[in-house]
Amino acid sequence: MLRRVQINDLQVSFNGEEILKDLSLDVSPGQMYAIIGPNGAGKSTLLKSILGLIHPQHGEIVLSCDQKKPVIGYVPQSRVIDDDMPICARDFISLGQVSSFFPWPSRREKRILHEMMIFTDTDRLAKKPVGKLSGGERQRVFLAQALVRHPDLLLLDESTANLDPDAQTRMMELVKKAVHEWGVTVLFICHDFQMVRAYADHILLMTRGYYKTGDVQSILDDQAMLKNVFQSSFDEGVTHHEGSASSGLSVSASSR
Ligand SMILES: Nc1ncnc2c1ncn2[C@@H]1O[C@H](COP(=O)(O)OP(=O)(O)O)[C@@H](O)[C@H]1O
Ligand SMILES: [Mg+2]
Numbered sequence: 153m154l155r156r157v158q159i160n161d162l163q164v165s166f167n168g169e170e171i172l173k174d175l176s177l178d179v180s181p182g183q184m185y186a187i188i189g190p191n192g193a194g195k196s197t198l199l200k201s202i203l204g205l206i207h208p209q210h211g212e213i214v215l216s217c218d219q220k221k222p223v224i225g226y227v228p229q230s231r232v233i234d235d236d237m238p239i240c241a242r243d244f245i246s247l248g249q250v251s252s253f254f255p256w257p258s259r260r261e262k263r264i265l266h267e268m269m270i271f272t273d274t275d276r277l278a279k280k281p282v283g284k285l286s287g288g289e290r291q292r293v294f295l296a297q298a299l300v301r302h303p304d305l306l307l308l309d310e311s312t313a314n315l316d317p318d319a320q321t322r323m324m325e326l327v328k329k330a331v332h333e334w335g336v337t338v339l340f341i342c343h344d345f346q347m348v349r350a351y352a353d354h355i356l357l358m359t360r361g362y363y364k365t366g367d368v369q370s371i372l373d374d375q376a377m378l379k380n381v382f383q384s385s386f387d388e389g390v391t392h393h394e395g396s397a398s399s400g401l402s403v404s405a406s407s408r
Contacts, residue, residue, distance in 0.1 A: 153182075153304065153335050154180070154181045154182075154215070154216075154217050154304040154305055154335075154336075154337050155181060155216045155217060156181070156215070157177075157178075157181075157202070157214070157215050158179070158213070158214040159175060159177040159198075159211070159212075159213050159214075159304065160205050160211050160212050160214070161166070161176055161210060161211040162198070162208050162210070162211035162212075163175075163200060163208055163210035164201060164206060164209060166207045170196040170360075170361070171197050171360075172194045172197060172198060172201070172208070173360075173361045174209070175194075175198065175314060176211075176363075177356060177363075177365060179383075180341070180354075181335065181337050182331060182336070182337055183331075183351050183354060183359070184331060184338045184340065184351055184353050184354075184367075185337075185338065185339045185352065185353070185355070185356060186340055186341075186342050186345070187339060187340065187341045187342070187358060188342065188357055188371075189353075189357055189358035189359050190359055193358040193361070194358060194360070195309070195358055195387070196229055196281070196341065198307055198358070199226070199307045199339065199341065200329055201213060202215075202224070203224060204340070211274060217304055219266065221307075222303065222304040222305060223301050223303045223391045224304070224305045224306075225248075225294075225299055225307065225336075226298055226307045227294045227295060227307070227309060227311045229310050231294065233282055233290065234283055235283040236283055238281065239282055240278065240279050240281055241269075241277040241279070241280055241285065241289075241293045242278040242279065242283075244293055244297060245265065245268065245269060245297045246300070248296075248297035248298060248300040248301060249261055249265065249300050249301060251263070266299060268296050269296060271299070271326075271329070271330075272326055273292065273326075273389055274289075274293050274296045277289055277293065287318075287319065288313060288316070288318075291315060291323055292323060292326070294311070295323065295327070299336075302334060302336075305337050305338075306337070306339070306340075307338075307339050307340075308338065308340040310341050311323060311340065312347060313343065313344075315316065318354045320344070320347060324398070326355075327340070327351070339356075346379060348368065349368055349372060352368050353367070354366070355367070355368055357371055357378075359382075362381065363376070
């Protein structure tokens with residue numbers, strides 16, 4: 153099990169533009185952390201830094217686990233799947249498994265795959281082409297692929313965006329079940345404050361150069377701070393490339 157995720161003074165710049173500046177965060181194991189903040193704040197950059205896909209200019213990320221290297225599951229923000237992609241859900245999920253010595257799956261790997269598909273209720277989709285699944289089914293398949301190695305840490309980048317409320321709840325209930333059953337630690341980026349209230353234990357609020365962590369109530373009930381954070385990003389003209397001004401709408405809705 154994960155013992156600790158510690159992020160110390162993280163700094164990431166792209167082409168001389170500072171995206172993350174002195175970001176520090178202590179993550180307790182077996183908890184769900186929502187990451188909220190306006191588009192362009194650096195939320196996806198943070199997850200990619202934890203994954204080691206981005207190398208920070210300064211700072212460190214310490215992931216420590218009992219007796220082994222931690223396994224990280226990741227569902228990226230956007231994943232373009234061609235409608236005609238000729239891969240069925242079962243094979244797609246199995247891509248998340250680390251191949252063993254043989255080029256074919258062992259009996260154990262097949263069993264684990266089957267168990268994960270039951271767990272995520274994707275077993276009935278097993279033979280369907282991924283490109284033909286509904287949005288909610290597709291996200292569950294992505295989640296199953298991220299969970300199939302039983303990760304210690306699960307990173308979800310707007311995994312419930314664009315899903316209807318039922319599909320959102322279904323997805324987050326699965327994540328919660330994984331937390332309760334195996335103690336996985338979750339960082340999830342989310343613009344929907346109702347989902348955050350329902351599922352997060354803690355919040356990291358991010359905007360350029362300003363970060364605040366706290367329990368759900370202390371962050372979401374501080375409406376003056378939220379307005380300030382989300383409004384200033386509008387004033388600075390940060391690009392809203394992730395589905396218009398959804399973050400702003402969430403704030404104004406919850407701040408009434
Ligand atoms: N690989 C990259 N190269 C250059 N700029 C990037 C790269 N990745 C992200 N950025 C920029 O960093 C900023 C933060 O991006 P991102 O982390 O995706 O924000 P968020 O997920 O909070 O919306 C954006 O301005 C984005 O254009
Ligand atoms: Mg993002």
